[in-house]
Amino acid sequence: MMVNKQTRDWYPFVGPFDPCPPIYVKSYYVPPNQYIPFQPMGLQQFSLQEALRLGTLWPALYSPYESKCGKGAGNE
Amino acid sequence: MWIYEKKLQYPVRVSKCCPRTAKYLVEQYGGADGELSAALRYLNQRYTIPDKVVGLLTDIGTEEFAHLEMIATMIYKLTKDATPQQLQEAGLGEHYANHDSALYYNNAAGVPWTAAYIASKGDPLADLYEDIAAEEKARATYQWIIDMTDDVDLQDSLKFLREREIVHAMRFKEAVEIIKADRDTKKIY
Amino acid sequence: MNKKLDANYYSKLLELQQLDFALVELTLYLDTHPNDLQAIQQFNQLAQQRQQCAHQFEMQYGPLLQFGHSYSKYPWQWIETPWPWQV
Numbered sequence: 001m002m003v004n005k006q007t008r009d010w011y012p013f014v015g016p017f018d019p020c021p022p023i024y025v026k027s028y029y030v031p032p033n034q035y036i037p038f039q040p041m042g043l044q045q046f047s048l049q050e051a052l053r054l055g056t057l058w059p060a061l062y063s064p065y066e067s068k069c070g071k072g073a074g075n076e
Numbered sequence: 077m078w079i080y081e082k083k084l085q086y087p088v089r090v091s092k093c094c095p096r097t098a099k100y101l102v103e104q105y106g107g108a109d110g111e112l113s114a115a116l117r118y119l120n121q122r123y124t125i126p127d128k129v130v131g132l133l134t135d136i137g138t139e140e141f142a143h144l145e146m147i148a149t150m151i152y153k154l155t156k157d158a159t160p161q162q163l164q165e166a167g168l169g170e171h172y173a174n175h176d177s178a179l180y181y182n183n184a185a186g187v188p189w190t191a192a193y194i195a196s197k198g199d200p201l202a203d204l205y206e207d208i209a210a211e212e213k214a215r216a217t218y219q220w221i222i223d224m225t226d227d228v229d230l231q232d233s234l235k236f237l238r239e240r241e242i243v244h245a246m247r248f249k250e251a252v253e254i255i256k257a258d259r260d261t262k263k264i265y
Numbered sequence: 266m267n268k269k270l271d272a273n274y275y276s277k278l279l280e281l282q283q284l285d286f287a288l289v290e291l292t293l294y295l296d297t298h299p300n301d302l303q304a305i306q307q308f309n310q311l312a313q314q315r316q317q318c319a320h321q322f323e324m325q326y327g328p329l330l331q332f333g334h335s336y337s338k339y340p341w342q343w344i345e346t347p348w349p350w351q352v
Binding site: 029031032033036037038039052053054055056061062063065067068069070 | 086215219222223224225226231235236237238239240242243245246249250253
Binding site: 079080081082083084085086087088129131132135136139145148149152153243244247250251254 | 275278279281282285286289290292293294296297298327328329330331332334343348349350352
């Protein structure tokens, strides 16, 4: 099973005296391995070229990650 | 025994000389959830784990050494030809005073690697859950390091390593199922 | 003894890395799925391809493995650069 969205958002409490500008939405990753108790046989595979590039042979286990470098922390 | 293969598991490209990134990356070299810890943890657990999962621990432990070499390659490239002043400006003055540009098994804060980073409980479930946790922690560490560099070539290699943590965690979870149920692996839930 | 690292070197190396990576993935998978016949067949087939690819690479760029798992020309090629972190 492929879960489309691999991040989950949450909304931390914002106190009136927090010194840093608040981040209203924080998110964390839930990689697809969390939804596969035991990998079924015969899953679809990437090509060998793609498999190396992406770090896995199986699309069902692939988790893309984007750097937050230069972006606001905690936001999507 | 082990046979060394004269190639990296994945091509490592670094597009800029950036000792500061090397300072952070060393977390995955000699840190608690780094590749050295991972390799030694898994290979060491093999001697007391049920026979069914020894192959998996051997193979993942061996792959971790390939990852250790990738991290070493990144650090080597990030600091190669950097001047003492550049190293100092990157917060590596203390490192330079002791090691020049040599690699050392310490974490990003300079704390030397210790065997206390790896647990060895002798209980199959305790050990495998430790392994799953270690993979998830290493995945998180890769995320935070990817977040701190704008070098897309370096990000590329780090994303590969992050994905490997996910696959390893998957396999360790399967090992838990094998241990739990003594299951027939042909059967799928 | 400095070998030329041309585009061919990098593409041959990449090809070998691709084959070897699929073999790593299948190995870990088979460690927990020892009864998957199809995966074993794919593994054996890729292992054969890998052997050919590695052989070609070694003929051109020198030995990949130590301790007698690769052959050497004269003089002893194992100690030649580049080492993996240098390429």
